[in-house]
Amino acid sequence: MTDATAQHPQPAERAQDERHPDGEEHRRALLQRRATALHKASRALERPPFLSPLRDRLALFTDTEALSALYDLDERGDLYGDGIVTALEEKVAALLGKESAAFFPTGTMAQQIALRCWAARTGNPTVALHALAHPEVHERQALSQVAGLRPVRIAGRPRQPTADEVRGFEEPFGTLMLELPLRDAGFVLPTWDELSAVVDAARERDAVVHFDGARLWETTVHFGRPLDEIADLADSVYVSFYKSLEGLGGAALAGPASLVEEAKTWRHRYGGLVFQQFPTALSALAGLERELPRLPGYVRHARVVATALREAFDGSRVPWARVNPAEPHTQEFQLWLPYEAEVAAEAALRAAEETGSALFTNAWDDAGPGVSFTELRVRAAGLEWTAADVRQAVTDFVTRLPR
Numbered sequence: 484m485t486d487a488t489a490q491h492p493q494p495a496e497r498a499q500d501e502r503h504p505d506g507e508e509h510r511r512a513l514l515q516r517r518a519t520a521l522h523k524a525s526r527a528l529e530r531p532p533f534l535s536p537l538r539d540r541l542a543l544f545t546d547t548e549a550l551s552a553l554y555d556l557d558e559r560g561d562l563y564g565d566g567i568v569t570a571l572e573e574k575v576a577a578l579l580g581k582e583s584a585a586f587f588p589t590g591t592m593a594q595q596i597a598l599r600c601w602a603a604r605t606g607n608p609t610v611a612l613h614a615l616a617h618p619e620v621h622e623r624q625a626l627s628q629v630a631g632l633r634p635v636r637i638a639g640r641p642r643q644p645t646a647d648e649v650r651g652f653e654e655p656f657g658t659l660m661l662e663l664p665l666r667d668a669g670f671v672l673p674t675w676d677e678l679s680a681v682v683d684a685a686r687e688r689d690a691v692v693h694f695d696g697a698r699l700w701e702t703t704v705h706f707g708r709p710l711d712e713i714a715d716l717a718d719s720v721y722v723s724f725y726k727s728l729e730g731l732g733g734a735a736l737a738g739p740a741s742l743v744e745e746a747k748t749w750r751h752r753y754g755g756l757v758f759q760q761f762p763t764a765l766s767a768l769a770g771l772e773r774e775l776p777r778l779p780g781y782v783r784h785a786r787v788v789a790t791a792l793r794e795a796f797d798g799s800r801v802p803w804a805r806v807n808p809a810e811p812h813t814q815e816f817q818l819w820l821p822y823e824a825e826v827a828a829e830a831a832l833r834a835a836e837e838t839g840s841a842l843f844t845n846a847w848d849d850a851g852p853g854v855s856f857t858e859l860r861v862r863a864a865g866l867e868w869t870a871a872d873v874r875q876a877v878t879d880f881v882t883r884l885p886r
Contacts, residue, residue, distance in 0.1 A: 528873075579722070646681050666697075670816055692717045719736060814861045
């Protein structure tokens with residue numbers, strides 16, 4: 484879930500709106516109820532920053548001594564992308580092992596621009612991607628409607644594309660875009676050998692490779708490789724500063740210096756050259772310094788939580804439950820249950836409100852008649868949860884489901 488949830492409701496909340504006579508008012512009430520329950524809960528598996536009170540979000544900026552360790556606060560503020568923004572760009576480029584990087588206010592803008600720049604260089608506006616990729620599901624056809632590109636779906640099953648699918652695709656494409664991890668399939672990743680083979684298959688077709696790496700920061704445990712080695716497989720990489728790193732927002736595009744310079748021109752044309760961005764840049768630097776080193780621990784503990792969830796539901800009255808993937812590839816994964824989203828969401832909220840312990844902190848999404856799923860993420864708060872804590876929270880949740 485993104486920090487734009489209040490403006491762009493998640494699918495489950497939209498589905499519940501359609502069934503509810505009050506529509507938008509109901510959605511906002513549901514969101515506020517979730518935020519209130521989380522704020523009052525003594526324990527939560529995740530405390531999404533975007534649902535925190537503004538006072539808590541501003542706490543980052545009250546510790547000037549800690550911020551001084553990230554950047555010289557006696558320097559003037561940034562103007563149209565210089566100063567602290569340039570420092571952030573240089574840090575990201577170094578982390579990813581790329582020649583250069585450019586800061587963008589949103590990932591949607593960064594990826595549109597990256598892909599249109601590659602299209603101009605390859606002479607082919609066709610972008611091959613997964614049917615569940617973010618631009619296909621969450622961006623209102625922006626690649627075709629705004630960037631003038633032609634997205635084609637190279638795979639549709641809830642897994643990563645294979646090398647055979649890339650080699651056997653029936654028409655030419657200029658760019659292969661891979662979302663790592665693929666969120667809507669369950670935050671899934673290929674193996675390292677599978678990813679290398681997919682990239683090789685694209686190269687055989689003279690295509691460039693772009694990583695939608697919004698959550699690439701979380702992949703090092705699964706791949707067993709450092710970030711720069713992972714990013715080295717791609718010609719360009721987009722990363723987010725708020726999805727894993729808890730920044731206020733923002734994104735970066737990293738790649739060859741000439742591509743990044745061209746992207747900066749398009750950033751200006753898209754309205755992304757913002758006058759001052761130091762609060763967002765500071766929060767991104769803080770995320771890189773504080774959250775990035777913690778991510779491997781979050782990933783490992785997510786596997787503890789996932790195992791406890793399976794064990795708890797196996798021993799409950801719920802007919803079936805599926806943790807997807809069974810062993811999480813990142814710190815994030817899905818839970819599927821045989822209940823409508825509205826029913827599961829109500830049980831989750833009641834459990835949090837009545838016990839003070841919030842296991843399911845995100846929205847529920849209808850996935851078919853009588854079936855829904857939610858996303859779970861392990862961050863700092865989640866490290867406090869033992870397997871026994873998870874099992875007890877599942878019991879509290881199940882007792883509030885209808886019989």
